[in-house]
Amino acid sequence: MRLGLGLPELRGSLAGDHGPLMALGFLGTVISLERAVALQQRWGYAAPLTSGLGTLASLLGWAIPGGWLLVIAGVLLTAIFVRVLLLQPALHTAVMGAGAVAWIGAAALWLAGHGGLPMATWLAGFLVLTVCGERLELSRFTRLETSARVLFLLAAGVFGLGLLITLPDAHVGAPVVGAGLLGLAAWLARYDVARRTVRTQGITRYMAACLLAGYAWLAAAGITWMASGASYGWSYDAKLHTIFLGFVMSMVFGHAPVIVPSVLGVAVPYRRIYWLHVAILHVGLLTRVLGDATASLTLWRAGGILNEVSILLFIIVTAITSTRATRERSRGRRFSRSGGIPRTSV
């Protein structure tokens, strides 16, 4: 709709609210559901449930109850991380917990009517810190030295400082956020296990390629935020979509074979066709950002359409793969000695 396509409108401000609804409503619900599944405690499901209800309320036009529910969902997700920290204290969990706190900040800003850059910055804070915390955790496979952890803390600290400064003064805060993003991208490119696993094959290589492409976009985001500060217009489109599409959506595409079984309980085996929607996403975003850089409406629109095509294709391919896998699985299941199918429980 925002690309100027003649699509039917559901609700007045829906197109303008697609950022928080995608970041908190869709990704936030999936992420909190993922954590609740991992925690294996019933109360943890209150976070995705509240987030889902908040999103539904917002979609139906009940902005205030919807906003409050999203704030509460952020608090519940933070509580999950506090529980995990009590279970196993670790820096990477604290970083993901800081991401959940950024969710609360973003939802509160949205509720208070402070949309635009400050809210978008805190939405980015939620997703960037969540992903970076996960990557820090996985970097333990590569025998991370203390100096590398210090560098991570430095980059994350600059990013967090930028988030805080954005509240009173977005013009000062935005370049600091950019420096933090660039620092985190450089750290990930240097220390992430994906550098090694991209040389393997199959699903592992696919996931690593998605990660590395995401890091390139995070670096591009850092440079854009540093160069354009808090300005709106063309650079605002680039500032947001390099993070939310280039970095975050690339992670989602890469991790779908793991995330979907976790949250929906259905298998999504790796298929080579997955590379297609990943390629369309990145080509589309490159076209869009070129449009932003040259103020070309044609390029911007073409890139945006490709981005939408990539997401639609991702949903369709994932649904088809999952349905086929479920069918094959039920066909291939043999009867056990007791006459039932092999049972598994976690």
Add this chain to the structure above:
Amino acid sequence: MVDIADLLHKPPDPERVVWELLHRVDDPEIGVNIVDLGLVREVEVGPDGDVHIGMTLTTPTCPLGPYIRQEIENCLGETSWVGYVEVKIVWTPAWNPQTDMTDRAKRELGWIR
């Protein structure tokens, strides 16, 4: 090595066969199997072919549990004698890459040259 006969008929040492089969289940993010990563803690096979697997994940926030459970089910489904499969996730002791990973995994991940 798992012999085809071990898949068709319950072997005298079923735990060994299950351990061997679990070497085929990779952590998708790392590309190394869950046994060499030190994630599998215990395997028990009952007299009726029921399998109990105790394993951990690298962190309590790790979303891999359901994925790995499916992979384990697929893998053990190659046998004709496995019945009930229970995968129990435990958090203590916490996974420690230094002490839990085998030399093979460390070599693949660049810890050992």
